[in-house]
Amino acid sequence: MKINIDPNPTKKPLNHRGYFGIGIENTKSELNVGTLWRSASIMGANFIFTIGRRYKKQSSDTMKSWKHIPLYGYETFDEFYKTMPHDCLLTGIEISDKSISIIEFKHPERCIYLLGAEDNGLSNESIEKCHRIVQLPGQYCMNVAVAGSIVMYDRYYKQLK
Numbered sequence: 001m002k003i004n005i006d007p008n009p010t011k012k013p014l015n016h017r018g019y020f021g022i023g024i025e026n027t028k029s030e031l032n033v034g035t036l037w038r039s040a041s042i043m044g045a046n047f048i049f050t051i052g053r054r055y056k057k058q059s060s061d062t063m064k065s066w067k068h069i070p071l072y073g074y075e076t077f078d079e080f081y082k083t084m085p086h087d088c089l090l091t092g093i094e095i096s097d098k099s100i101s102i103i104e105f106k107h108p109e110r111c112i113y114l115l116g117a118e119d120n121g122l123s124n125e126s127i128e129k130c131h132r133i134v135q136l137p138g139q140y141c142m143n144v145a146v147a148g149s150i151v152m153y154d155r156y157y158k159q160l161k
Helices: 030-043 077-082 124-129 144-160
Strands: 019-025 047-051 071-074 089-093 110-116 132-135
Touching: 019 030, 019 144, 030 047, 030 144, 047 077, 071 077, 077 124, 089 124, 089 144, 110 144
Parallel strands: 019 047, 019 110, 047 071, 089 110, 089 132
Antiparallel strands: none
C-alpha cells in the first residue's frame, strides 16, 4: 500500500469555491495574450479573454493552454460586459487615483480581472464599469502579461492563508 505524505503539512487547502477569469482590453501584442494564457492555466483561472483583438497562435504559449482553459474574444467592451456572469465582480488593474493597493485587496470569490494595454491602459468606459480598481506596486506600468501573472499569484497566495 502506498502512503502519500504531504510535503508541506502546514499548508491549508485552497478554497475551490468560486471562479475567476482574466483578460486584456485592446492588447497591443499577441505574445502577451499567449504568456497570460499560460500563466492563467497554471494559476487556476477558469477562462481568459480579449477585448478588441484576436488571439493568434504563437510561441509564448508552449503549454498549448487552449487545451486547458478557454479563450473568449470580444469585439467591444459592451459586448464583453453584457456577457459577464451574474454576481461576478469586474476588477480593473490600473494605476489610478481610484485604485487600492493589491496588498490590501481582498479577492472576490467570483471575479473577472481586466488589464489594459501597456501604452493606453484601460479605457474610460471600462474603468467606469469596474466594481474595483487595483494597483500593483510601483509608479509605472509593467508588461501586461507580467501584471496579470502577479494578480493571479496574489489571489492564489491569499487563498492559502
